[in-house]
Amino acid sequence: MRALLIGAGGFLGRHIRQVLETAGVTVQLPPSGDLNRCASAELQALVSSVDAVVNAAGRTAGSLPDLVQANVLLPARLVEAAAASGVRLVHLGSAAEYGAGTGAPVRESDPCQPLGSYGISKLAGTQLVVQAVATGQLRGTVLRVFNPLGAGMPAGTLPGRAVQQLQQARSHPQAELHFGPLGQRRDFLDARDVGRAVLHVLHTESPALLNVGLGETLSGRELVAALVELSGFRGRIVEDGDGSLRSGGVPFQQADVQLLRASGFAPAHTVHDALTALWSEAAPASALPA
Structure with missing residues (x-):
């Protein structure tokens, strides 16, 4: 399998890359620079050259335009390119999309009420992917990651x-x-298990949205x-x-991980x-x- 990994230089991207390469996945990195600035034809050619796209890019802070650019517009372009190529897309979401919660473990079906611009922008990116999967345009999964820890x-x-x-x-x-x-x-988990979850959904037919945490x-x-x-x-x-x-x-924030476990994944x-x-x-x- 060949996978295009976007955001490989970030904290989670580093761990995802290591897990994928150890498992024998050929990891391709995009050219340096902002993918949002590359021409649509160039992005389409890049996506069409692989079997899957993993989007681990994003911003946690910055101006509202910066957050929208990284967390909404880039996923939108990837959805469009992956759908046109028939390529699987794995997109990393965030537990910040849920907001304050109720004090109980949150399920993927629970309502989201993010508290700030970061959570709002991440939720918008997630919704774009989930909607494209639901309408049959895209093969893909959003991994809604809780609090990753690690080197x-x-x-x-x-x-x-x-x-x-x-x-x-x-x-x-x-x-x-x-x-x-x-x-x-918070629901903390090892960043290496985030990488393993990415590998898992690349090889498994999974729901469009999965919480990734320890529970x-x-x-x-x-x-x-x-x-x-x-x-x-x-x-x-x-x-x-x-x-x-x-x-x-x-x-308080804790993932309900029943869907993740039912898909056959368990943290290591x-x-x-x-x-x-x-x-x-x-x-x-x-x-x-x-």
């Missing part, structure tokens, strides 16, 4: 920021590390505590900062596996606890 996480995320602070505190083991409120509970939650406080244990840090964790605007309105990694991979890549071997 290479950016510092703009809570796990990435925690690792960065723990690294800086290595020479000051009794220091204080400051965070915003850490009580929110269990961990608080930010528990996550930071696990990283503290891995690092050997002995100082204090202080929650006195401002909360995240993007996640502050969502105190634990949250501890993901945190160990994150810390091991970021910290020198001498900093790892014995």
Whole structure:
């Protein structure tokens, strides 16, 4: 199988590429530059040259036009090109599409009420793919990814920021590390399992929309505590900062993963596996606890 992977340079794209190549998939990368700026004929030729397209690209922040360009217009162009070529499309959605929720695990059929521009733009991209599949124009699946963890996480995320602070505190083991409120509970999963889910739907007839999570939650406080244990840090964790605007309105979010499991997929990694991979890549071997 040949797959065009868009967004291979990003956090999830890196893990997806590794999983696909390990499984023997020939991964093709698009030419450098913004795919939204390439001519329709050029994009069509690119998509027609492969068996499947995996869209792991997108923006989590930026101006509203930037978010729409990356999270709505690019998926729209990929839907059009993949439908015309008969090529399977796997598009990565986001749990942010659901919004605040009700405190119970969310199912794919539950209503979506995203709280900000990011979630709204991601939902629009998802709806374009799902609608094209429902009307028979497209073979494809949206993987609505919850909270991926693993090596290479950016510092703009809570796990990435925690690792960065723990690294800086290595020479000051009794220091204080400051965070915003850490009580929110999220459904975290290993980024390698996101890659495995992509591989799974490339080879399986799957529903148009699948939640991708572990189906269990961990608080930010528990996550930071696990990283503290891995690092050997002995100082204090202080929650006195401002909360995240993007996640502050969502105190609890957990995936209902019944459809994913029914499709034959099961995760291969634990949250501890993901945190160990994150810390091991970021910290020198001498900093790892014995």
